[in-house]
Amino acid sequence: MSTENQNKNKEHYDRLYKDGQVSNILHWINNLNTFLDSVTTTEISWFAIYKNNFRDRLAGKKVLEMGCGDCTNAAIMAALGAEVYANDIADSSGRIIELLNENYEFKHPIKFISGDFIKNNLKGNQFDFVIGKAFLHHLEIPLEEKFLAETARLLISNGEARFFRTCRKFAIAG
Numbered sequence: 001m002s003t004e005n006q007n008k009n010k011e012h013y014d015r016l017y018k019d020g021q022v023s024n025i026l027h028w029i030n031n032l033n034t035f036l037d038s039v040t041t042t043e044i045s046w047f048a049i050y051k052n053n054f055r056d057r058l059a060g061k062k063v064l065e066m067g068c069g070d071c072t073n074a075a076i077m078a079a080l081g082a083e084v085y086a087n088d089i090a091d092s093s094g095r096i097i098e099l100l101n102e103n104y105e106f107k108h109p110i111k112f113i114s115g116d117f118i119k120n121n122l123k124g125n126q127f128d129f130v131i132g133k134a135f136l137h138h139l140e141i142p143l144e145e146k147f148l149a150e151t152a153r154l155l156i157s158n159g160e161a162r163f164f165r166t167c168r169k170f171a172i173a174g
């Protein structure tokens with residue numbers, strides 16, 4: 001992604017998430033299983049990310065979500081007991097996370113990592129999961145390769161990357 005595209009992306013998502021959806025998210029995390037039973041059977045990115053029993057594998061795990069957007073998934077993972085680091089280039093995601101942490105007693109409050117995922121200063125070899133939900137398809141291939149290399153650096157040796165991306169004609173989960 002060129003710097004110009006990157007800036008457009010940031011402006012677009014900052015505008016989109018400005019008003020937040022915090023009351024909806026709070027409702028969903030207070031009704032976790034009902035919410036997950038619904039979205040994982042009706043919405044493809046949720047179905048893909050939560051495949052193979054992901055819901056039951058999160059408690060106590062350290063998770064990094066790149067491009068967390070409106071922060072719904074970061075909040076769900078944290079409410080399921082994971083220690084969640086949520087990254088987005090849009091600062092408005094950070095404001096949503098502040099409000100979520102103020103209004104819900106997560107076992108581990110969500111940590112916001114602001115800015116470009118590639119430029120994070122996180123130490124390597126520390127995450128059980130790196131998540132990219134409806135995100136990688138925004139990138140051009142050379143940049144996507146950098147995201148994948150960064151993901152490999154951040155994961156512990158038996159860690160797992162869970163990505164869902166859409167393509168023009170079909171969707172890929174893996």
Ligand SMILES: C[S@@+](CC[C@H](N)C(=O)[O-])C[C@H]1O[C@@H](n2cnc3c(N)ncnc32)[C@H](O)[C@@H]1O
Pocket residue numbers: 009010013014045066067068069070073087088089090115116117118132133134135138
């Ligand atoms: C389509 S949204 C997906 C949001 C969320 N994961 C979901 O499933 O709804 C893509 C997100 O990636 C963020 N983003 C774009 N480029 C980024 C980058 N280089 N580093 C971190 N986040 C980025 C955008 O701000 C946006 O919130």
